[in-house]
Amino acid sequence: MKYLSFILFCSSWSGAVFSAPPNGEQVYQQYCAGCHGPQLQGGLGANLIDDVWLHEDSEQAIIETIRNGVIDKGMPAFKTGLTQEQIKQVAQFIKVSKSANTTPEVFLDKNQIFTTKHYQFNLKLINVFDSLIWAITFINANEYLATERDTGNLYYGNIDGSYRIITGTPKVWNNDQGGLLDVALDINFANNQIIYLAYAKENINSTWQQAQGMTAIFKARIEGNKLVDQQDIFSVDDTFALPSGRHFGSRLVADNNYLYFSIGERGIRPDAQDLTKPNGKIHRIHLDGSIPSDNPFVNQASAYKSIWTYGNRNPQGLARHPNTGELWSTEHGPKGGDEINLISKGLNYGWPVITYGMNYDGTSMTNKTHMPGMEQPIRYYVPSIATSGIDFYNGDKWSKWQNNMFVTGMSAQELRRVKIVNKQVVEEELLVKNFGRVRDVAVSPSGDIYIMITRDHKGHMYKLEKLNKSGNNQQEIP
Template structure:
């Protein structure tokens, strides 16, 4: 069925457009009041066509095309112009809303089951093997020499898979965590020279009390070793002063860790739900940080000599980065970052750069109201690509194995909301193509290439570790 749209326009409007009212109203209410009468309460169609299929009478269905037909209308198709009814922010929010409803419709038609047998993709057929079940929100995966695999559970336990079997006992003596909302035991990472030094790194939400005796928390990094099933030799690697800790609201801790092979450790830190603080370089939240792997502050960090700045900051204006990895071919550091409602991002991490949150964004507030109409501003980085609606991007990993030779060098991206594992073909600093190779088996929290070339994935709801192996 051919379709036209019934309301709004998207971003990309020029400064010459006439002034528009600032509704800043829940976008679902705007749709119900203005669009549903023609296009149906669930976008299923009525006197005007459905917006749930992929046939478009104007443009190719991208944001700009939708914007054009909504803003200017199409009298010959019975579509009025709505440019005088909404602010540019409301317009942006409506496009996100339409994208969300289409994605929800597609997801509702898919069964949540683990596929059996051969799964066909563009380059390689594969099958799924279940490695471990019964985990409580597995968050991160890391590999030790031999056949040992480390898995963090958000609830605070560090687990070991050995010989393809989940050991019943968690590692003893790991740090206490604030298991609240999105907080808990998050990242586990193994030092590049683990074979000689034995260091394992943990990132977690650190529970503390401030000077007023109020419970607060913030992301913290430590390293230690595992001996005889216990966490020992712990050293504090990074901790912010207590005045930067935040009470309640257990959201946006980050955190992923990446080593550059030259003695530096990079890690991501969410803005803890306080968007404007991501722009403040005196604060640690909403940033990518760079330290030596023993916690020392590098002398060449971009703000190390700026009065009042937090010295470990490498980038700022980040929202909630939960994917971080170096492209082994180019040495470029890539990051995935949760947007709000819409606007998840894939970024290249550049020294001292500002990634714009929450001044610019391709998303909107969770209540459906606009954050801003701006998606770009001079001096702020643009994402290499972004996703609307949000797929809830999480862990990422560049594939370095040989079991799937045509995938070597590709970037794998896990997602929570859309329950997808995506394969991105990267050429230098650009995304050439994307393919969803797994979908609908649960929330995918992390993805890691194993030493043997298989691909491990952490699944939430239910908590499990699976791996992808060649079909043959």
């Protein structure tokens, strides 16, 4: 089924290519694919073949978008770089590709079977949320919390498909990639019902011409359908707020004493190396927001005291290894520069001085991939998969995957299984492909695996359901 669907996908897509003006595709591959993906699937730029148009979809409107760009969102203007004829051809190429794209129905057949080295499974749809879900975290075998980025809604859901909204959440700054981000449980949640949220927070300063903000961390207790005892345990002063809508991070990992969280460099690359700035870092604070006295830069004058590591571009995955206790991250890199990193106190992960990535237009950013005093990723992805949430497997149900890391890919529409032994990737396998943008993965306390996929701007939650070879039941492939 998987392969059949894949072929259908390819043929429908190449059909689009044949019936579109050939020059349109050449222009597209040369000038646009770096951001919008070689198959128009999106990346830094919008997906151009899904059902969603951010701007008007008439051919004339598309031509205008290409001519004038959407400068503040990162879409360049092409009116001087391309001729009127080329712009028209590439606009037609996009229109034809979009209309010929038969997704989602064809390869979202709910009986689709994925065959992997150890197991066969299919994806059971648990729920569809109205817009993009950024994170899911399980409370017990059946119940979970989910964050909806743009609305700022926090959902308390059950795998039977029901869910309710928890009120009392922070007001989020819904600016581009900003909004409600990660959710984590206190390790004593069963007794104290305390949760932590990461979100984009707007700083309010009447002298500013435009909105500015930064990632903030919020702590509260769930009581019935609302949050109580709310407080920001991390937020920045106006001096550090930035107008950019990009690279907020932010994943959370809580243990019995510390809370770790990531903040992306917010699109200001050099800030990642600047220890006086909070962006481009992974931070460590106590659970009440205070600064641990053994943080690596506490004694360095003018350093931002919560910094745990620096030189991080946009870490959107953070998880603790169930056995070793090591902290691992995935970093959403530039084109060709996504990384898996082992996060250790005080280290410099190199961005933007060293990277395997390049600018989205294909030009090189730096030719340095190594430097003394800067960490190498354990794994990097060329081309990029647009890494997001990660989790480690810990449970009985998928025992051959014990302690393996699950890595999500948004533009590549992937879920990967990565086996790491002694800080080395020793095995890696693609588990899910072409089902939509995989933004988060969560292993529940019962050892079940769930993924959150964005498709058509909606949050689709799936459970991996194990099959035996004849199509049912739960058996391992010997």
